Amino acid sequence: MAEVHRLFVLGRPTFDVDHARACSPAAISLLRDSGVQFTGDGDMLFDNAQVAAAIEASAGDAADGVIVIQSTFTDAEAICMIAERFGGPLRIWALPEPRTGGRLRLNAFCGLNLAAHALGLRNREFVPLYAAPERPGTAERVKAWLKASPLPAPVTREPRETASxxxxxxxxxxxxxxxxxxxxxxxxxxxxxxxxxxxxxxxxxxxxxxxxxxxxxxxxxxxxxxxxxxxxxxxxxxxxxxxxxxxxxxxxxxxxxxxxxxxxxxxxxxxxxxxxxxxxxxxxxxxxxxxxxxxxxxxxxxxxxxxxxxxxxxxxxxxxxxxxxxxxxxxxxxxxxxxxxxxxxxxxxxxxxxxxxxxxxxxxxxxxxxxxxxxxxxxxxxxxxxxxxxxxxxxxxxxxxxxxxxxxxxxxxxxxxxxxxxxxxxxxxxxxxxxxxxxxxxxxxxxxxxxxxxxxxxxxxxxx
CATH class of the missing domain: 3.20.14 (L-fucose Isomerase; Chain A, domain 3)
Known part of the structure; x- marks a missing residue:
């Protein structure tokens, strides 16, 4: 039986919304091709009020986990709202963009970065993915990501003895x-x-x-x-x-x-x-x-x-x-x-x-x-x-x-x-x-x- 995930697509209107809306459906299509079913319509959520409404709309549905598509930069408030409401696996897919020399149109990796830090402070595990849907090999990466465990934290160590x-x-x-x-x-x-x-x-x-x-x-x-x-x-x-x-x-x-x-x-x-x-x-x-x-x-x-x-x-x-x-x-x-x-x-x-x-x-x-x-x-x-x-x-x-x-x-x-x-x-x-x-x-x-x-x-x- 296919797994069912709550789907949230996060974005901000100060970034290139048209480009984000072109990229997000490709990611959703790959997820569906991997056998995932969703609650939620996949519409882009631009502020916390929209996120709160989507959370409430999804709250009564049975689901195996949560998938967040980070389509542009956002601060971490939305992801924390989602993480606090729903347990189970939390997977965040941030969308890259070409290095064109022009405007930073999405800045989605930075949004993933803020989300990771905020979740770490709250001891909430998550599984990240940073991959362009259109790149060769991404379909296989998505299938692996859907089965992956959270990343292990790197081990810290004592500082070396140095004279500087x-x-x-x-x-x-x-x-x-x-x-x-x-x-x-x-x-x-x-x-x-x-x-x-x-x-x-x-x-x-x-x-x-x-x-x-x-x-x-x-x-x-x-x-x-x-x-x-x-x-x-x-x-x-x-x-x-x-x-x-x-x-x-x-x-x-x-x-x-x-x-x-x-x-x-x-x-x-x-x-x-x-x-x-x-x-x-x-x-x-x-x-x-x-x-x-x-x-x-x-x-x-x-x-x-x-x-x-x-x-x-x-x-x-x-x-x-x-x-x-x-x-x-x-x-x-x-x-x-x-x-x-x-x-x-x-x-x-x-x-x-x-x-x-x-x-x-x-x-x-x-x-x-x-x-x-x-x-x-x-x-x-x-x-x-x-x-x-x-x-x-x-x-x-x-x-x-x-x-x-x-x-x-x-x-x-x-x-x-x-x-x-x-x-x-x-x-x-x-x-x-x-x-x-x-x-x-x-x-x-x-x-x-x-x-x-x-x-x-x-x-x-x-x-x-």
Whole structure:
């Protein structure tokens, strides 16, 4: 007898809904071909009210498990609503998209990443799949996935004994670090939560809260000549004159506002609620200013991610140069690479030299200023002081950034990791790692081992 599963298709209207609607039916068709029957109509659910209604409509039906198709990025609230209501096997299929160099149309892997972390915090097992329905071999992968067990969590280990001057520099930077948290992290972003007590115990890190209104008021008060100087510093950025100039002005003012807040509060880093209010209430993107602040060694973490800010600051101190807090948005087992990306906020010193750094707009909100470029080739280290599974660890990975054109709009790089991409995917999702990782050029394993030992953090090695 065929198994019956509750089916939920998750999406967000700020992404490419037409493309998602073209991809999801192909996934559902493969599931049916594999013998699965469904409750639910397979319509895309765009908000929590629609998810709640679908849950109630399905609640009275007998089912063997739950299948969620992650058709675009979503936060983790919807998947947690589903997981809390229904027991039994929970399977999540996220849909990849081609690396076209244009807009990140779906960003579904990042949604899977957030879901994995949230489920890990709740001790809820799940079985992930990341596969394009149209690719050869996906039908066989789907059949295997339907029978698969949850991924095992990678085993953490004690840090190695190392002596590292760079690690000591990072420890000095972390101890007593001051972070300005501007706004609160978005709902469904458990990846960005933090504990004041935990940060104090870690390294006496202090977080001070700042209202978004204070940032916006400070931006509006930045003198015209200062805005002009920031713009003059961008003279080599291609296309700067082609974006909406009023929105550009508002964006550049955010750079001046962050400078002022930093001086007033003596902050080492910021964790900023970057959307939606910077667009919907203020009218300009903070992404470009974040890149400029990172270049000046003041990391700014998106989505008010305090641990992301700490991780970038730590890695910056180790490397002696800027760090980039990025999402992992694609992992391709066939060509053995991953893509690290963020809207447009990598420091410009990380740019590949084959093409100029260009000005662009936010892919969803359509406002400047963001930077557009591919990351330069070279050895890189990824790191995060992670709270995956509710336990602090030092997550580490290493690899080689390839000399490749942009995969998606904004700032992105194609990475060949030191383990096969398929193994990294399993390690990352099995560990339920957060969606932001800090990146710096160079191999900094010894320094990170040193920091982990001094802070008494087990090491989560994603590329052992």
């Amino acid at each position: 001057q760079a690690g000591e520099a990072a420890l000095r930077a972390l101890r007593g670090m001051r972070i300005g948290r501007i706004g609160e992290h978005p709902a469904g972003f458990d990846t960005c939560a933090y504990s004041d007590e935990g940060l104090d115990a870690l390294a006496r890190v202090r977080v001070e809260t700042i209202g978004l209104d204070r940032l916006f008021d400070a931006a509006r008060a930045v003198p015209e000549d200062e805005v002009g100087q920031v713009r003059a510093d961008l003279a080599d950025v291609a296309g700067i004159a082609d974006v909406d100039q009023a929105e550009l002005d508002r964006s550049l003012r955010l750079r001046g506002a962050l400078d002022r807040l930093k001086a007033e509060g003596r902050y080492d880093a910021f964790a900023i609620r970057c959307w939606p209010e910077t667009f919907t209430e203020y009218g300009g993107a903070v992404c470009g200013p974040v890149a400029m602040m990172g270049e000046k060694r003041t990391p700014c973490a998106c989505e008010a991610d305090v641990h992301g800010a700490i991780s970038a600051y730590m890695l910056q101190a180790i490397a002696g140069e800027p760090a980039f807090l990025a999402d992992i948005v694609d992992i391709d087992a066939d060509d053995d690479t991953a893509v690290l990306w963020h809207c447009g906020q990598a420091p410009r010193s990380m740019a590949r030299r084959a093409e100029p750094v260009a000005a662009t707009i936010h892919s969803n909100r359509k406002m400047p200023l963001l930077f557009q470029f591919a990351l330069k080739p070279g050895r890189v280290t990824l790191a995060r002081i992670s709270q995956a599974g509710g336990r602090l660890t030092m997550a580490v990975a290493t690899g080689e950034m390839l000399d490749a054109p942009p995969s998606f709009g904004g700032t992105s790089g194609v990475l060949r990791l030191d383990v096969p991409a398929a193994a990294f995917l399993e390690n990352m999702l099995g560990a339920t790692l957060e969606h932001h990782v800090a990146l710096a050029y160079g191999d900094h394993r010894d320094a990170l081992e040193h920091v982990a030992r001094e802070l008494r953090l087990p090491v989560l090695d994603l590329t052992p």
